[in-house]
Amino acid sequence: MLQRRSVIGEVVRGMKASDCVVSALGNISRDLYAVTAGMRERAFYCMGSMGSVTPLALGISLARVERRVFALEGDGSLLMNLGALVTLRRYGSRRVRLIVFDNGCYESTGGQPSQPDGLRLEALCRAAGLPTRVATTVGDVTRFVAAQPRDDRPRVLVAKVDRGAAASRVADPPAVIASRLAAWLSAELTVQPGGGVRSGIPAERRQARRGLAVR
Ligand SMILES: Cc1ncc(C[n+]2csc(CCOP(=O)(O)OP(=O)(O)O)c2C)c(N)n1
Secondary structure (H helix, E strand, O other): OEOHHHHHHHHHHHOOOOOEEEEOOOHHHHHHHHOOHHHHHHEEEOOOOOOOHHHHHHHHHHHOOOOOEEEEEEHHHHHHOOHHHHHHHHHOOOOEEEEEEEOOEEHHHOOEEOOOOOOOHHHHHHHOOOOEEEEOOHHHHHHHHHOOOOOOOOEEEEEEEOOOOOOOOOOOOHHHHHHHHHHHHOOOOEEOOOOOEEOOOOHHHHHHHHHHHHO
16 A cells, blocks of 8 residues: 555656646645645645546646646545546546545545445546556556656556545645646746737647647
8 A cells, every 4th residue: 555645755756847736635735735845836736626636637738738737636536526537538638647546535534435345446537538557556656657658648547545644734825826826837928028918829739729629
């Protein structure tokens, strides 16, 4: 069994400066917050909204086609919004990396069971058409973060993790977290000599957006 903190630490270590990360509420966001002091502007720590990590990561990836987005999701939160897997398969790309922390319970609220016996989350993800690996060692996480998939489907890693105490609460207000990431994502906006603001969206990104309907 893996420790949640080790998995999060390994994901952060493997991220490039152009990558960003979205994390599920509760323990996952708390542990991510503890190790991302130097990269707050590209980390979005959810405060509520169970099941919204995958849609958020997908949205970012569609709006910013040059970025990789890591999505750190709890098993209970994923199960609350299973349809997100299908949407991710339909509209997502290899730049989205979904990591599910499978501890079999709602740990952040006291450890209530989240799954029936015998359920395999990885089978659900695969059934949605998403290439999915299971992590039982930190090396599995390292390889997943560094992988350069040949086809353009989003990738999923189901990390089998133990329960374990989390770091301190996220100290920043949600509005700060949101505006900080929005500013980072918009960084290529440039001010023109006359004072106007020009969106630096490159041609290939505009084309990629137009291509959404046919993927
Ligand atoms: C819609 C909704 N229902 C319930 C809650 C209360 N809640 C907060 S965290 C949490 C548990 C999340 O479980 P999981 O996604 O498995 O992550 P873990 O806590 O195990 O890391 C629950 C039930 C919530 N925030 N939102």
